């Protein structure tokens with residue numbers, strides 16, 4: 001099933017369009033308030049847009065003069081909260097999906113047993129939701145969503161409410177079951193995007209600001225959000241023959257990436273926080289890129305410390321933090337070699 005999505009919700013300032021190919025998983029990324037949940041709600045039929053249309057394999061679910069009710073769409077939504085019916089057993093919860101699409105009781109229970117097996121939860125069939133852990137309940141919710149044989153699966157931060165210890169197992173399960181399914185997932189987690197999504201669509205302020213294959217967007221982001229999401233530094237400006245000139249005049253030398261920058265046009269310079277050295281004073285006579293910054297935040301990162309300075313970040317050792325006396329408010333210099341900086345057309 002492929003989907004074509006155009007969503008306009010004027011009251012929320014949302015106007016986005018993107019496609020999902022047959023069997024593809026698309027991740028919607030973006031800061032709070034970007035319009036991700038609004039888009040998902042329109043896809044699931046929970047919110048009526050002012051304009052636009054949603055087509056599933058050419059069939060119009062939402063459009064001018066057309067509105068298919070949520071239960072008739074054959075879309076399934078998996079939210080942060082598993083939302084299981086507390087008075088039904090696990091098996092009955094999962095059987096609810098096929099029942100609601102017209103299966104008989106016996107067939108629905110057989111299908112439920114099958115899907116519980118698929119999510120490694122067969123042994124939970126007789127329990128009530130109150131007797132499940134958060135991870136188990138979310139597994140059952142995945143089975144319930146799949147048992148309805150949805151044409152389009154919608155996932156709204158499915159791992160967000162789970163313990164960090166349980167999330168990897170559910171992510172692995174989703175990776176397996178989403179492989180050939182047409183899916184849209186909203187996530188704030190870079191691992192979800194990397195491991196589950198074929199493509200990402202980045203929203204900001206109710207608009208699509210960037211989209212493409214997951215690996216491309218995360219390794220060569222063109223929007224500030226995608227760069228932060230991928231844990232990369234990004235400096236936007238105008239391309240020069242040597243690099244990128246920021247609006248404040250600072251020139252960052254780098255090497256051209258793909259798509260190559262066009263002299264005089266918008267471009268972005270991208271580099272890893274681990275490629276950035278922090279100096280107390282600007283190094284004299286250095287051919288390296290020198291960025292004067294003020295530290296805003298220190299964050300532990302394994303055995304390193306991520307030093308944030310506004311939009312930029314450098315990863316340094318604990319010893320350097322102590323030596324340089326780094327703390328929020330400290331004025332320091334970020335230094336990065338031109339060979340570590342890639343420049344892309346925006």
Ligand SMILES: Nc1ncnc2c1ncn2[C@@H]1O[C@H](COP(=O)(O)OP(=O)(O)OP(=O)(O)O)[C@@H](O)[C@H]1O
Nearest residue numbers: 011012013014030031032033034035036037038039
């Ligand atoms: N129920 C609502 N009624 C009116 N406006 C809303 C409602 N829900 C969200 N909005 C507004 O719509 C815009 C898009 O919000 P939306 O919840 O879709 O963003 P989001 O990307 O999902 O954010 P988050 O990551 O915080 O969940 C925001 O300006 C938000 O304030």
